[in-house]
Amino acid sequence: MSIEALTEADDGPRSKRPAILAAAVECFGEVGYEATKWSEVADRVGIGQTALYHYFESKAHCLLTIMRLGLRNSDVAFRAATAEAPDALGALRSAVSAAYALSPQEVHQNRILQANIALLANKRASAREEAERQACRELVARIEHNWTVLLERGMAAGEFPRHDSVIMARSLLGLIVSVWRWYRPDGSLELDGISEFIADCCLRMVAGTQPAQR
Amino acid sequence: MSIEALTEADDGPRSKRPAILAAAVECFGEVGYEATKWSEVADRVGIGQTALYHYFESKAHCLLTIMRLGLRNSDVAFRAATAEAPDALGALRSAVSAAYALSPQEVHQNRILQANIALLANKRASAREEAERQACRELVARIEHNWTVLLERGMAAGEFPRHDSVIMARSLLGLIVSVWRWYRPDGSLELDGISEFIADCCLRMVAGTQPAQR
DNA sequence: TGTGAAACCAAACTGAACTCAGGTTTGCTT
DNA sequence: AAGCAAACCTGAGTTCAGTTTGGTTTCACA
Numbered sequence: 001m002s003i004e005a006l007t008e009a010d011d012g013p014r015s016k017r018p019a020i021l022a023a024a025v026e027c028f029g030e031v032g033y034e035a036t037k038w039s040e041v042a043d044r045v046g047i048g049q050t051a052l053y054h055y056f057e058s059k060a061h062c063l064l065t066i067m068r069l070g071l072r073n074s075d076v077a078f079r080a081a082t083a084e085a086p087d088a089l090g091a092l093r094s095a096v097s098a099a100y101a102l103s104p105q106e107v108h109q110n111r112i113l114q115a116n117i118a119l120l121a122n123k124r125a126s127a128r129e130e131a132e133r134q135a136c137r138e139l140v141a142r143i144e145h146n147w148t149v150l151l152e153r154g155m156a157a158g159e160f161p162r163h164d165s166v167i168m169a170r171s172l173l174g175l176i177v178s179v180w181r182w183y184r185p186d187g188s189l190e191l192d193g194i195s196e197f198i199a200d201c202c203l204r205m206v207a208g209t210q211p212a213q214r
Numbered sequence: 215m216s217i218e219a220l221t222e223a224d225d226g227p228r229s230k231r232p233a234i235l236a237a238a239v240e241c242f243g244e245v246g247y248e249a250t251k252w253s254e255v256a257d258r259v260g261i262g263q264t265a266l267y268h269y270f271e272s273k274a275h276c277l278l279t280i281m282r283l284g285l286r287n288s289d290v291a292f293r294a295a296t297a298e299a300p301d302a303l304g305a306l307r308s309a310v311s312a313a314y315a316l317s318p319q320e321v322h323q324n325r326i327l328q329a330n331i332a333l334l335a336n337k338r339a340s341a342r343e344e345a346e347r348q349a350c351r352e353l354v355a356r357i358e359h360n361w362t363v364l365l366e367r368g369m370a371a372g373e374f375p376r377h378d379s380v381i382m383a384r385s386l387l388g389l390i391v392s393v394w395r396w397y398r399p400d401g402s403l404e405l406d407g408i409s410e411f412i413a414d415c416c417l418r419m420v421a422g423t424q425p426a427q428r
Numbered sequence: 429t430g431t432g433a434a435a436c437c438a439a440a441c442t443g444a445a446c447t448c449a450g451g452t453t454t455g456c457t458t
Numbered sequence: 459a460a461g462c463a464a465a466c467c468t469g470a471g472t473t474c475a476g477t478t479t480g481g482t483t484t485c486a487c488a
Contacts, residue, residue, distance in 0.1 A: 014435070014485080032332055034248060038476060048437050050477085055435095059476070115332040117395060118246050118325075167403070167411055170396055171389060178388025181331060189381070197381055205415045208422030228454070228465070252445065264447085265467050273445070 006069060017055045019045050021069070022105070024062050029108030033063055033116055057128045063116060064124075064132035070109040071139035074099070078146050088154030089207060095150065096202050099176050100195035104185060114180045144169050151206065160207045172202050220283060231269045233259050235283070236319070238276050243322030247277055247330055271342045277330060278338075278346035284323040285353035288313070292360050302368030303421060309364065310416050313390050314409035318399060328394045358383050365420065374421045386416050 006021040023044040027036035038059045039049045056062040081098035085091035102110065120137055124130040147169035154160040179194055220235040237258040241250035252273045256263045270276040295312035299305035316324065334351055338344040361383035368374040393408055 016435085031336055035336060047435090049475095050438080050479095051436050053477075111332075118329040122245055122249060164411065167408070168415075171392070171412065171415055174392025174395065175385060175389045178385070178392055181388065182384055194381070197378065198385065201382075201385055201419045204418045204422040208418040230466085261466090262468050263445090264469080267446070268466060 006066075015055070016045055016047060016051070020052060020055055020062065021066060025066055025105055025108050025112065028063065028066065028112045033059075033112065057126055060119070060124070061126070061129045061132060063112070063119070064129055064136060066109060067113050067116065067119075068132055068136050068139065070106070070113045071136055071143065073106065073109075075139055075143050075146065077101070078143065082146075082150060088150060088157060088159045089203070091150055092154065092202060092206060093199050095147070096176065096199040097195055100179075100191050100198070102191075107180070107183070107185065107191075110177065111180045114177050144173065147172055154206070161209075163206075168206065172205065175201060175205070220280075222283075229269070230259055230261060230265070234266060234269055234276065235280060239280055239319060239322050239326065242277065242280065242326045247273075247326065271340055274333070274338070275340070275343045275346060277326070277333070278343055278350060280323060281327050281330065281333075282346055282350050282353065284320070284327045285350055285357065287320065287323075289353055289357050289360065291315070292357065296360075296364060302364060302371060302373045303417070305364055306368065306416060306420060307413050309361070310390065310413040311409055314393075314405050314412070316405075321394070321397070321399065321405075324391065325394045328391050358387065361386055368420070375423075377420075382420065386419065389415060389419070 006018045006025070008017070020041060023041045024036075027041055027044070030036075038052065041062075042049045042052050052062075056065070077098045078095055081094040082091040085094050120133055120140065124133050144166070148165045151160065151163070151165040151168055155162050155165065176198060179198065183189075183191070183194065185191075220232045220239070222231070234255060237255050238250075241255055241258070244250075252266065253263045255276075256266050266276075270279070291312045292309055295308040296305040299308050334347055334354065338347050358380070362379045365374065365377070365379040365382055369376050369379065390412060393412065397403075397405070397408065
């Protein structure tokens with residue numbers, strides 16, 4: 001993800017908004033949201049601390065924006081990956097691959113998302129933060145819905161055995177995003193290998209047959 | 215989990231340590247670690263804010279202690295559940311069941327653990343916090359090892375097809391704990407049902423056969 | 429070259445985590 | 459029961475990151 005992926009329509013040409021988001025993604029991804037000083041983000045961009053408030057209402061508002069953009073990307077990527085798959089099984093495999101076809105910056109973004117997802121549970125005091133939070137919740141719901149629909153399509157076509165599609169979707173997502181908790185770019189395992197491994201796991205979860213039940 | 219589950223050997227009879235931990239588990243579990251005021255915990259216990267520092271070096275030290283005790287419980291529960299299972303398949307099913315056989319307080323504790331696991335990645339400044347963090351990391355490693363050994367046992371016995379046991383263990387754990395992100399006691403789904411669903415998923419992931427590959 | 433909006437900043441403020449310098453309670457010893 | 463050490467607790471602060479205030483600077487465009 002380049003800096004453009006963090007740019008939104010209403011940013012003027014002089015706007016440092018994307019640069020702030022990029023710096024924040026780096027900081028939050030490296031040492032975590034709480035551990036990063038808001039002023040450190042300002043330093044990296046090369047502006048004073050108070051200039052941040054021209055673009056974001058608060059540090060939390062910035063975090064929520066990062067999360068929303070990450071969720072939006074995931075939603076878009078899912079749709080693109082599954083759009084022209086002929087069968088649900090192929091779409092499933094394609095969707096998992098898409099979930100791991102990310103730039104290093106997007107990996108950071110996913111780690112941030114994963115680590116701070118609990119933030120979406122409780123109401124925010126300020127209006128703009130609450131708006132971002134609601135947007136995030138809608139995107140989460142939409143993404144869960146995407147997977148649910150895919151599963152139901154496969155079940156209806158007889159490709160997958162019948163299961164509760166909502167819980168199955170959540171479980172798949174839970175498995176897929178759990179990788180961001182331990183994956184590090186400098187680790188022993190490449191993202192490609194992880195992607196394949198998880199995809200196979202997902203396929204067995206959804207379409208696999210079970211061994212003797214005790 | 216009663217208050218005893220939060221008591222440790224070196225607590226005197228007058229110690230409010232377990233009470234503080236119990237109150238903190240409630241607060242952190244309900245509104246999250248960052249959102250709970252340290253003074254709120256003191257209020258619930260019925261002591262002044264500064265009395266907290268007689269027992270914990272900091273709010274983070276308290277959190278890390280809660281996490282360590284939760285991890286310890288998970289480790290113990292796994293060993294108890296899998297100790298006298300004759301085969302790996304039965305042990306796997308038993309281990310997943312054990313992971314969900316929890317009191318409401320332990321559910322909170324697992325939610326806290328899951329939400330703040332990223333805290334274990336970076337070094338802590340203070341000595342006691344760092345000690346708790348190291349203890350947590352060791353427990354995480356031990357729990358991952360427990361699952362890895364179980365998987366290897368099953369593969370060696372021919373019960374499971376061969377897979378990378380370390381990643382598979384992490385994936386299973388990722389799937390299992392992902393439930394705490396969305397599960398709520400007042401939700402539509404009971405923990406029993408979830409447990410069974412996830413157990414079946416785990417069995418298919420580990421021992422299931424895959425459908426036609428693309 | 430004058431104007432308005434966007435961008436920016438230094439200094440002051442806020443509130444929650446934390447420290448300090450003691451005071452109080454408890455249980456044990458004699 | 460008196461003495462006493464350890465454990466326990468507190469009010470009055472300090473600190474520090476995030477935030478607010480009250481402006482000044484920059485720049486596109488008329």
